[in-house]
Amino acid sequence: MSSTPRRSTIIEVARLAGASKTSVSRYFGDERERxxxxxxxxxxxxxxxxxxxxxxxxxxxxxxxxxxxGMLVADIRNPFSVAITHGVEQACRQYGYSLLVxxxxxxxxxxxxxxxxxxxxxxxxxVINAAGSPERQLHTVIHQGTPVVLxxxxxxxxxxxxxxxxxxxxxxxxxxxxxEQGYQAVLYVSETPEQSSTRQxxxxxxxxxxxxRALIHATLLLTPSDDTATLNALDTFIADHKQHNCAVxxxxxxxxxxxxxxxxxxxLPLGKVGLMGIDELDWCCLVPPGIxxxxxxxxxxxQTAIHCLMHQIAPHTTPMPTQLNFAPTLIKRGSTQP
Amino acid sequence: MSSTPRRSTIIEVARLAGASKTSVSRYFGDERERxxxxxxxxxxxxxxxxxxxxxxxxxxxxxxxxxxxGMLVADIRNPFSVAITHGVEQACRQYGYSLLVxxxxxxxxxxxxxxxxxxxxxxxxxVINAAGSPERQLHTVIHQGTPVVLxxxxxxxxxxxxxxxxxxxxxxxxxxxxxEQGYQAVLYVSETPEQSSTRQxxxxxxxxxxxxRALIHATLLLTPSDDTATLNALDTFIADHKQHNCAVxxxxxxxxxxxxxxxxxxxLPLGKVGLMGIDELDWCCLVPPGIxxxxxxxxxxxQTAIHCLMHQIAPHTTPMPTQLNFAPTLIKRGSTQP
DNA sequence: TTACTAAATAGGAGCGATTCCATTCTGATG
DNA sequence: CATCAGAATGGAATCGCTCCTATTTAGTAA
Numbered sequence: 001m002s003s004t005p006r007r008s009t010i011i012e013v014a015r016l017a018g019a020s021k022t023s024v025s026r027y028f029g030d031e032r033e034r035x036x037x038x039x040x041x042x043x044x045x046x047x048x049x050x051x052x053x054x055x056x057x058x059x060x061x062x063x064x065x066x067x068x069x070g071m072l073v074a075d076i077r078n079p080f081s082v083a084i085t086h087g088v089e090q091a092c093r094q095y096g097y098s099l100l101v102x103x104x105x106x107x108x109x110x111x112x113x114x115x116x117x118x119x120x121x122x123x124x125x126x127v128i129n130a131a132g133s134p135e136r137q138l139h140t141v142i143h144q145g146t147p148v149v150l151x152x153x154x155x156x157x158x159x160x161x162x163x164x165x166x167x168x169x170x171x172x173x174x175x176x177x178x179x180e181q182g183y184q185a186v187l188y189v190s191e192t193p194e195q196s197s198t199r200q201x202x203x204x205x206x207x208x209x210x211x212x213r214a215l216i217h218a219t220l221l222l223t224p225s226d227d228t229a230t231l232n233a234l235d236t237f238i239a240d241h242k243q244h245n246c247a248v249x250x251x252x253x254x255x256x257x258x259x260x261x262x263x264x265x266x267x268l269p270l271g272k273v274g275l276m277g278i279d280e281l282d283w284c285c286l287v288p289p290g291i292x293x294x295x296x297x298x299x300x301x302x303q304t305a306i307h308c309l310m311h312q313i314a315p316h317t318t319p320m321p322t323q324l325n326f327a328p329t330l331i332k333r334g335s336t337q338p
Numbered sequence: 339m340s341s342t343p344r345r346s347t348i349i350e351v352a353r354l355a356g357a358s359k360t361s362v363s364r365y366f367g368d369e370r371e372r373x374x375x376x377x378x379x380x381x382x383x384x385x386x387x388x389x390x391x392x393x394x395x396x397x398x399x400x401x402x403x404x405x406x407x408g409m410l411v412a413d414i415r416n417p418f419s420v421a422i423t424h425g426v427e428q429a430c431r432q433y434g435y436s437l438l439v440x441x442x443x444x445x446x447x448x449x450x451x452x453x454x455x456x457x458x459x460x461x462x463x464x465v466i467n468a469a470g471s472p473e474r475q476l477h478t479v480i481h482q483g484t485p486v487v488l489x490x491x492x493x494x495x496x497x498x499x500x501x502x503x504x505x506x507x508x509x510x511x512x513x514x515x516x517x518e519q520g521y522q523a524v525l526y527v528s529e530t531p532e533q534s535s536t537r538q539x540x541x542x543x544x545x546x547x548x549x550x551r552a553l554i555h556a557t558l559l560l561t562p563s564d565d566t567a568t569l570n571a572l573d574t575f576i577a578d579h580k581q582h583n584c585a586v587x588x589x590x591x592x593x594x595x596x597x598x599x600x601x602x603x604x605x606l607p608l609g610k611v612g613l614m615g616i617d618e619l620d621w622c623c624l625v626p627p628g629i630x631x632x633x634x635x636x637x638x639x640x641q642t643a644i645h646c647l648m649h650q651i652a653p654h655t656t657p658m659p660t661q662l663n664f665a666p667t668l669i670k671r672g673s674t675q676p
Numbered sequence: 677t678t679a680c681t682a683a684a685t686a687g688g689a690g691c692g693a694t695t696c697c698a699t700t701c702t703g704a705t706g
Numbered sequence: 707c708a709t710c711a712g713a714a715t716g717g718a719a720t721c722g723c724t725c726c727t728a729t730t731t732a733g734t735a736a
Contacts, residue, residue, distance in 0.1 A: 007457075010722060019686085022685070025725085029724080035685085056458045063691085063723075064691080086415055089414070101427075102437075261623070285599070286602065361716075363694060364715090395692080396693035399691090399722065400693050402721085685730070687728075688726095690725095693720100698715100699715080699717090700716090702711100
């Protein structure tokens with residue numbers, strides 16, 4: 001059995017460097033400048049030979065600075081969420097924070113548990129892409145002084161910054177593009193909007209915008225379990241409007257994926273029947289003749305969320321981002337050329 | 339200003355319940371049964387009214403049980419990594435652990451930093467999808483007694499369980515399928531194998547297997563920055579073997595994506611020129627006539643990694659998984675029907 | 677030189693839990 | 707009734723660090 005050398009502590013470093021705990025602590029905290037150059041080198045050397053690294057648990061305990069940010073993601077397998085997580089993680093590192101991620105799989109119960117857990121780890125801030133409506137818990141957490149930023153979706157009655165897409169503008173751009181391309185009847189496809197304020201908002205904007213433009217329009221909610229229902233609804237919509245140019249607008253990446261599959265099963269000609277989606281995906285350029293999308297600036301969104309959070313954690317050192325709602329980018333492809 | 343109620347501590351609960359810290363600690367630890375029923379209810383009640391939750395930082399400090407598992411991912415935007423992360427997270431929760439994820443973006447330097455950070459948080463175990471070769475650090479960490487499990491890729495000279503695909507079998511299945519379908523010349527496309535033992539292994543298996551089957555074969559390494567080089571190489575290979583049925587085998591999802599794009603740019607007829615990839619992706623069924631893939635059991639892989647880890651953390655309560663190399667599933671589609 | 681100020685360093689009390697060890701409380705046994 | 711094992715509970719040290727409060731040192735002006 002090889003002996004298991006306990007990792008060395010601040011005291012051992014102090015002893016070896018001939019200094020006090022305090023000085024070593026200062027060295028590894030952010031008061032290094034207060035130490036004389038000679039002491040700095042002695043400590044650096046001692047720490048290096050011992051392979052010392054401060055125990056974050058102990059730090060977090062005493063100072064309350066866990067240097068941890070918690071993130072809750074509704075569906076980690078959604079490429080959009082992943083892209084945002086990437087931005088969040090990047091920004092965290094930039095500020096010297098680590099990220100504790102919880103995936104809730106769109107389950108409010110898991111969300112509850114994860115939220116409790118994260119706060120038990122004394123996270124200094126929380127970035128939340130809500131699955132349910134964890135109002136109560138968020139209130140508690142916020143009341144305890146933990147800054148919270150919401151990602152993409154807002155939560156009823158919770159007064160926290162929301163970073164995400166400018167949904168109004170997005171839907172508007174989509175409708176504008178579709179009308180420009182000569183489509184006259186548009187079917188809007190979304191997952192059930194109960195869970196998500198964003199879905200609700202986009203849906204509302206769609207109805208409103210389509211009406212303003214005097215478009216023939218209808219909406220279709222995806223039923224996860226029952227493909228054929230959706231298939232029929234789609235089929236019917238197209239059939240009912242044979243005399244018009246029809247298009248389908250998908251509310252997010254999942255919808256785009258589902259609908260593209262159905263287009264193929266129905267043998268619908270992409271372009272002739274328009275197809276457009278919010279969220280850019282790897283493969284949208286691969287399905288001939290390419291699927292038109294509105295790309296979200298995911299990295300920006302993720303990073304902004306963290307900037308926002310850091311502003312709340314350390315108001316004086318970090319500026320508050322001015323923009324929280326980002327404009328999408330229209331990527332035109334063949335699927336919207338009749 | 340609303341006052342900020344510090345979260346309540348074990349002492350307050352103890353006081354309110356008329357018990358000692360020790361008892362409360364026992365209640366929230368795993369010695370609840372040792373307490374008399376009456377005490378249990380008193381503590382439960384007190385904890386509930388105070389909204390008490392043990393401070394994980396403090397727990398981690400004293401007992402060394404941070405209940406944290408660290409995970410390092412080479413590229414979090416790779417759908418394969420995401421799928422595995424999902425499995426890992428699920429299994430962690432099952433064991434009552436939380437997951438601290440670090441994304442290294444395939445950068446050895448970031449890998450180093452993240453590794454240091456994770457160990458600073460006293461993670462009880464580490465799941466690593468290596469980007470570079472952090473041998474030294476892993477040795478240190480392992481020597482300190484932290485169990486390590488490697489995901490998908492092994493690291494030189496590091497003696498830890500590796501959970502992943504049975505690469506030999508995978509490449510074999512691919513070649514078998516391609517030959518069955520009548521392809522005679524196969525081009526193997528991979529990202530540069532230096533970083534990844536898996537890429538090396540697959541490449542080797544390919545050369546070996548192709549030779550055994552007396553296939554005409556060649557390999558092509560993707561150069562991230564230079565598309566046209568790859569384009570030309572692909573084009574040349576096809577041209578050079580006009581008289582044979584050609585196919586391309588992609589080493590992973592990224593390769594499949596890149597090559598599919600090139601097929602379109604070159605106007606290559608999918609199927610006539612075969613295309614097959616390791617890793618199943620959302621869109622493989624969407625690009626007509628569908629791309630044949632070998633799907634990895636990602637959830638299994640992720641979960642097994644954690645089972646493996648837990649076995650090392652608590653050898654007596656958890657069995658060691660017997661299988662660490664998983665067989666892929668062949669998903670036949672039109673891209674391999676000449 | 678002396679007095680005084682500011683900079684540099686040290687000492688020690690906790691942070692909130694766990695855990696060893698001691699104590700009290702049962703009830704069964706002789 | 708005395709004794710004692712074992713269960714139930716409590717006390718206090720401790721984990722590694724931060725930060726408040728000394729104390730020492732150096733630097734400057736009178």
